[in-house]
Amino acid sequence: MSVQLDARPPATPAARRTARPGRAFRLSRLDEKYSPYLYIAPFFLLFGVFGAYPLAYTFWVSLHDWDLLGAEHPFVGAENYSRLLADADFWHSVVNTLGIFVISTVPQLLAALWLASLLNRRLRARTTWRMAVLVPNVTSTAAVAIVFGVLFGRQFGMINWLLDLVGVGAIDWKANRFASWVAISAMVDWRWTGYNALIFLAAMQAIPGDLYESSAIDGASRTRQFWSITVPLLKPTIIFAVIVSTIGGLQLFTEPRLFHSGTNPIRGGPLRESQTMTMYMFENAFAPHYNFGYGSAVAWLLFALIAIVAAINVVVLRRLGGTDRPARARRVRKERSR
């Protein structure tokens, strides 16, 4: 037995070529060498065909005049892109996407941080609280978008009723551009704040307790501890959450699409008040236009935008409240102890 074990590691082709006794042994050697590839092959095959290839091919399609009915789709180079850059509706959707992204992500992550700090205490019924804040995340996005569409209704919506109670006039949430951004952001935040809070909570629990103890001995207040210890140590997690929010947030589709109903809801309101870039891609690539080339160009510009915004986020977050904070705290501590 042990001899066999010792013989295993040098799995060089030379070793394999020398005649080894036993067919079973040769078979198990083959099994060991090739079965890993067999086990990972399904992922790479399926992802290659249905994930990577379509994404790359989108770029190829975007260089053509390609629609559903045309028998031919001639190569047009960058024409789709130059048309797109001069397309006011496209830029409108870019501004909508970025606007909704900013007013949903920033409050969401701050609220999640706060909620995580609440959950990170000695609580009774811990799991129940966690489930309560996570439940929005497990609901059907389409269902929730429809419900929020009604809550934010102009005439009979509950939000306007509440606003009326406190003396604020009714807001036309679906036909006012900024108001529709706020309503859609509320929907996104409702869904994702609790989820991000649990992610932050997990990271908070991984912070060693003696950091807090020693800073408490130095007389640091809890607020001070939160901003000088918790937040800097959470930075990798925060960056991760921001990247995920960027990738998801800039592709926003279901919420704005189902927030609107009636005629042409894919436009996101009568004057495209909250049409996101993904909706604009959809409107051009599928019903009613079926202009695949033009839609693909939208997809690639959105891809570029995601990459740019994600990169900016990483750079800004790395600098913001950077690594100098704990260092400064240490320095202060040293000076005090002197």
Place this chain on the structure above:
Amino acid sequence: MNRLWSASRLTYAALAASALLSIFPIYWMFVVASRSSDAMGQVPPPVTPGGNLGANIARLFSNTDAYFLTGLINSAIVAVTVTVSVVFFSTLAGFAFAKLRFRGRNALLLVIIATMMVPTQLGVIPLYLLMTKLNWNDRLPAVIVPALVTGFGVFMMRQYAGQAVSTELIEAARMDGCGTARVYWNVVLPALRPAAAVLGLLTFMTTWNDFLWPYAVLNDPENPTVQLSLRALSDGYYQDMSQVFTGTAIATLPLLLVFVLFGRQIIGGIMEGAVKA
């Protein structure tokens, strides 16, 4: 655990307010679903359940635009198939990445991590063209097959297999003459069960929820997923809100059920994934 700050009344008040905000829209969905269609115009808006749920359900299932029952069945077929497949292929590949040695392992793992960062939703147009070529438009394989594997699943199972599956046990099984396939089935899969269950739950919920791709490729109104039935209801000119809300409530119910039964595991899975990421 004594380093944790104690929770004051204010903490509980703030948490209760957050919980109320979280739960209210869902609760209200069920309220409207149980009332008659004039509930919409009432001032103040009703916040207690009514007795009209049965009638609303009957109207919903006989609605000739929504194909709600077909939608439910289709969504169940799609979500169950995708879940079984994702769990199977992810545990298999995760096992290979965590416990087997092969050339190119680290590079291939990096590729998998990279796929998690790629917005594949942007590939819907060629995917649509591909489905047209395969003649899968308007048919369920179009929404099932592209979802059969996820990079997230492989990565999650790889991380878990690294710590949960003992290498000694694998070696011992090998000594007894097990091939890698039997090692996977008899040793690895049982050890991965808790994480595989979480992956299954998350996959089921994501798939049940999926909207954009089914919306693009399933254009036949008679063969929708349940989310597309909701779209048909919501875009309908009649806007019978108690009926629409009955639809949203029923479409949400399986997810809530899963969450109530397995919430603890789901939370554990999300939080463990966060620390490792």
